[in-house]
Amino acid sequence: MNxxxxxxxxxxxxxxxxxxIVSALLFILLEIYLGGRSVLSWQFLTGNPxxxxxxxxxFPAIVGTVLLVLIMSVACVPIGTITAIYLNEYASKKSxxxxxxxxxxxxxxxxxxxxxxxxxxxxxxxFIGTEMDRMFSADGSLLWGQPNILWASLTMALLTIPVVIxxxxxxxxxxxxxxxxxxxxxxxxxxxxIRKIVIPNSxxxxxxxSILAIGRGAGEVAPILFTGVAYFLPHLPEKLSDQFMNLxxxxxxxxxxxxxxxxxxxxxxxxxxxxxxxTFSLSFIAIIIRYQFRKKIKE
Amino acid sequence: MRMDLQTEIIVENLNxxxxxxxxxxxxxxxxxxxxxxALIGPSGCGKSTFLRTLNRMNDxxxxxxxxGTVLFDDRNIYDNSVDVVELRKRIGxxxxxxxxxxxxxxxxxAFGPKINGVSNKSQLDEIVEQSLxxxxxxxxxxxxxNKSGLALSGGQQQRLCIARALAVNPEVLLxxxxxxxxxxxxxxxxxxxxYELKKKYTIIIVTHNMQQAARVSDxxxxxxxxxxxxxxxxxxxxxxxxxxxxxxxIRGRFG
Ligand SMILES: Nc1ncnc2c1ncn2[C@@H]1O[C@H](COP(=O)(O)OP(=O)(O)O)[C@@H](O)[C@H]1O
Ligand SMILES: [Mg+2]
Numbered sequence: 029m030n031x032x033x034x035x036x037x038x039x040x041x042x043x044x045x046x047x048x049i050v051s052a053l054l055f056i057l058l059e060i061y062l063g064g065r066s067v068l069s070w071q072f073l074t075g076n077p078x079x080x081x082x083x084x085x086x087f088p089a090i091v092g093t094v095l096l097v098l099i100m101s102v103a104c105v106p107i108g109t110i111t112a113i114y115l116n117e118y119a120s121k122k123s124x125x126x127x128x129x130x131x132x133x134x135x136x137x138x139x140x141x142x143x144x145x146x147x148x149x150x151x152x153x154x155f156i157g158t159e160m161d162r163m164f165s166a167d168g169s170l171l172w173g174q175p176n177i178l179w180a181s182l183t184m185a186l187l188t189i190p191v192v193i194x195x196x197x198x199x200x201x202x203x204x205x206x207x208x209x210x211x212x213x214x215x216x217x218x219x220x221x222i223r224k225i226v227i228p229n230s231x232x233x234x235x236x237x238s239i240l241a242i243g244r245g246a247g248e249v250a251p252i253l254f255t256g257v258a259y260f261l262p263h264l265p266e267k268l269s270d271q272f273m274n275l276x277x278x279x280x281x282x283x284x285x286x287x288x289x290x291x292x293x294x295x296x297x298x299x300x301x302x303x304x305x306x307t308f309s310l311s312f313i314a315i316i317i318r319y320q321f322r323k324k325i326k327e
Numbered sequence: 328m329r330m331d332l333q334t335e336i337i338v339e340n341l342n343x344x345x346x347x348x349x350x351x352x353x354x355x356x357x358x359x360x361x362x363x364x365a366l367i368g369p370s371g372c373g374k375s376t377f378l379r380t381l382n383r384m385n386d387x388x389x390x391x392x393x394x395g396t397v398l399f400d401d402r403n404i405y406d407n408s409v410d411v412v413e414l415r416k417r418i419g420x421x422x423x424x425x426x427x428x429x430x431x432x433x434x435x436x437a438f439g440p441k442i443n444g445v446s447n448k449s450q451l452d453e454i455v456e457q458s459l460x461x462x463x464x465x466x467x468x469x470x471x472x473n474k475s476g477l478a479l480s481g482g483q484q485q486r487l488c489i490a491r492a493l494a495v496n497p498e499v500l501l502x503x504x505x506x507x508x509x510x511x512x513x514x515x516x517x518x519x520x521x522y523e524l525k526k527k528y529t530i531i532i533v534t535h536n537m538q539q540a541a542r543v544s545d546x547x548x549x550x551x552x553x554x555x556x557x558x559x560x561x562x563x564x565x566x567x568x569x570x571x572x573x574x575x576x577i578r579g580r581f582g
Contacts, residue, residue, distance in 0.1 A: 120389065206426040210488070212387060214439040214495055215416035224442065229429060 057304070064298030072298060077260065082291040086299050091264050092177070092272030093306070096252065097245045099181035099268075100188060104245075105238045107185070108192025115193070116200040117222055137190035141250035148183030148255040149175075171269055178268040180256030187251050188241035195240060199233020200226060232321035239314040243307045249276040259285070275303040333360040335499060335529040336381060341395035343376055343385065350376045352553040354395075358546075363521060363530045365544035365561065367537065369576070372550040374533040375423075378501050381531065382418040383411050399499075416443070419492035421502040423533075425484040427476030427491070432459075432468050435476045435487055439495035454494050462490035463520050482513025489520065500524065502532040506539070518543050537580045541565050549573050 075085025111129070119126040157172035157179065165171055203226050211221040227234070249257075258271040259281055265272040279299050282292040336358040343351035350373050358364050366374045379385045380397060383404060396403040404414055416439070427435050436455045445451055455472070459465040464486040468479070476487050485505055492500060502521075506514040521530060521543045534540050540547055540561065547564040549556045557564070557573045568574050 122389075204426070206422065206424055207428060209384065209387070209422065210426045210428065210491075211438075213382065213384065213415055213420035213422075214442070214491065215412050215414075216438075216442050217412050220442050224438070225428060 060297050060301050060304065062297075064294055064296075064301045067294045067298045068301065073302070076262075082286070082288055082295070086275065086278060086295070086302065088261060088264055089273040089275045089278040089299070090302065092257070093246055093275045093303075095177060095265060095272060096181050096184065096274060097242045099177065100184045100245045101238060101242055103182055103185035104188045104192055104241055108189045108237070108241070109196050109234055111189070112193045112196035112200060113222060113226075116197050117218070117226065133190050133193050136186070137194070141187060141248050142253070144183055144187045144251040145253045145255060147186070148179055148251060152179040152182055153255060175254065175256040175271060176269045177256050177265050177272045180252040180272070183251045183255045184245045184248065187248065188245050191241040191244055192237045195237030196230070196234050199230035199237070202233070203229045232318045235317050236314045239310050239317070243310040243314075246307055246310070247276060247303065249274070249280055252277065275299055275306075279303070332362070334358065335360040335399070337396075337398040338380075339396045339398070341377075341380060341397065342393070343373075343380060344392040345388070346390045350553050351380070354553075354555045356548060356555055356558045358529065358531060360529050361525055361527070362545040363525050363532060363543050365540040365547045366531065366533045366550060367535065367540050367547060367576075368550035368556075370535065373553045374550055375503050377550065378420075378503055378531060378533055381499070381501055382415050382420055384415075384420065386411060416495050417497055418499040418501060419495065419497035421485070421488055421492060421500065421505045423504040423507055425481065425488050425508070427479070427484050427487050429475065429477055431473045432476050432479070432487060433472040436490050436494050438491060443495065455490075458490040458494040461493050461524070462486045463516065463523070464490055480513070482509050482516060485509060485513070485517060486520065489517075489524075497528065499529045499531070502530065504533050504535065507535070514539075535580075537565070537577060549576065551576070 072085045073090065074087050076087060078084035111133075115126065115129060119129070153173060153175060157174065160172040161170060207225050207229065208221050211225045216224070252274060256271055257274045257277045259277075261271060261273055279296050282296050282299070283289060286292050334357045338357070339355050341351055341354040342349065354377060366377060368374055376385065380393060381399075381404075385391045385393065393405060395405075397405060399414070399418070402409060428438060430438070433455055436458050437451050440451060440454050445454065456465065456469075459468065464483060467483060468474070468487075476484065479487060489500075489505075506517045509517065518539065521532065524530060525545075532540075532544065544561045546559065547561045548558040549564070549568075551572065557568055557570050559569070564573065565577060568577065
């Protein structure tokens with residue numbers, strides 16, 4: 029009798045929690061949508077900011093964000109995937125070296141984003157960039173020793189690599205050892221087992237991990253603050269040494285740095301809406317991919 | 328053992344340790360060619376472990392230490408110069424739990440030849456067909472080779488795994504309780520298949536089903552707690568074993 033009541037109240041409390049979370053999410057979405065509805069338009073997506081950013085569109089910020097996550101992915105997806113494969117397939121579980129890598133990965137994912145920003149500034153710009161300028165620039169002019177989209181993307185990659193490693197490793201772990209054994213017993217080498225059995229059976233996890241990382245990268249601002257993002261640029265980035273605009277930073281700038289914050293209110297809302305729409309559709313794609321692969325394996 | 332038999336594998340003074348735990352204790356035996364050798368004994372006595380020493384699958388388990396020699400084709404397979412990958416192509420393995428790859432039936436069988444560099448489509452088709460015929464599965468699947476191997480029944484999956492092993496043209500087949508998870512009809516099919524296969528292959532099969540050992544094997548080895556207790560002709564083993572310990576075990580199991 030008592031158990032029954034307990035069981036029922038646990039269900040009720042859980043349902044209440046779910047309802048609260050979902051309604052909070054819906055409320056935020058609705059609030060953002062209603063606030064930005066008046067300026068959301070095709071011109072808003074494809075136009076440049078005008079009138080000291082109190083009018084016009086956010087096209088450069090969209091392009092900058094897309095370029096940032098693309099370059100970041102080129103760095104973080106391969107590095108993260110290879111590290112995960114090493115950790116799960118090659119590394120001896122008990123070795124000191126493996127434990128060190130794991131410790132590093134876990135610590136890395138707990139470091140505040142702003143610390144990555146400072147690290148990027150110190151390491152990529154002041155150390156690597158400055159050294160590159162000293163070696164390659166004949167007249168001593170500054171090219172790599174200042175913030176740009178390359179350093180920002182690499183800094184962001186440092187933040188998202190643990191995301192990739194953890195989710196790829198999770199999916200590698202779901203490949204049953206029986207399958208690996210089946211491959212070895214046919215005379216497959218370790219690399220053949222990994223390439224033909226392990227990776228094809230965890231490809232959905234690798235893709236999902238990459239997309240999650242991209243979503244995370246698209247939403248973060250702190251790592252790019254000192255490493256490449258710009259307040260306003262009249263032109264789009266063309267080279268890796270150019271600065272760029274960014275959706276998240278754009279919201280921040282309009283909300284705190286604009287001479288007329290009130291006038292930018294609806295643009296802030298609309299920009300937030302675009303950013304959310306982007307990350308949501310990434311998550312949605314991740315879900316679709318996972319679903320498709322599950323279906324394919326069952327067939 | 329009769330003198331006219333050719334020997335396929337000679338195991339001498341084999342010891343195996345999982346870390347500090349000893350799982351095989353000074354095992355020596357000669358496995359005859361083109362015969363079925365059954366390994367019997369209570370659960371945990373080291374049958375699977377012994378089987379895995381023959382194609383070096385124990386190498387994949389961390390902390391395993393092996394002493395002694397396993398002669399195959401006049402060479403110690405634990406010699407440093409032996410190519411393990413090559414060895415496993417010559418000594419195939421069927422697992423207790425059937426483990427087809429989540430690929431099509433065709434791709435399952437073609438997996439081995441493909442990693443061996445066979446890429447010619449008609450040649451692959453031929454190998455796939457022949458292997459499925461030899462594993463007695465062809466008639467059941469010939470019209471849906473593109474269906475997933477996982478869509479087959481348990482017994483069919485196990486025969487698919489046998490076809491997959493045959494496709495790399497091994498000389499020896501190791502089977503670890505290949506029918507323990509199957510229904511009686513599928514079990515009979517596997518046993519009939521083993522009878523066919525021994526014409527061409529040397530087969531070593533682990534089983535804890537005494538009737539099965541008596542039906543399919545020519546020779547039987549009785550293991551107990553890591554020791555090889557007795558190894559002899561199957562008929563003799565099940566009628567008049569040399570040792571009382573063997574007799575007790577077999578009588579107990581036949582019940
Ligand atoms: N991977 C392993 N790690 C440690 N001990 C193992 C491992 N596999 C088997 N053993 C131990 O070795 C002994 C023999 O096991 P096994 O060969 O599986 O027996 P059987 O196949 O006859 O049931 C058992 O005591 C078992 O616990
Ligand atoms: Mg066993």
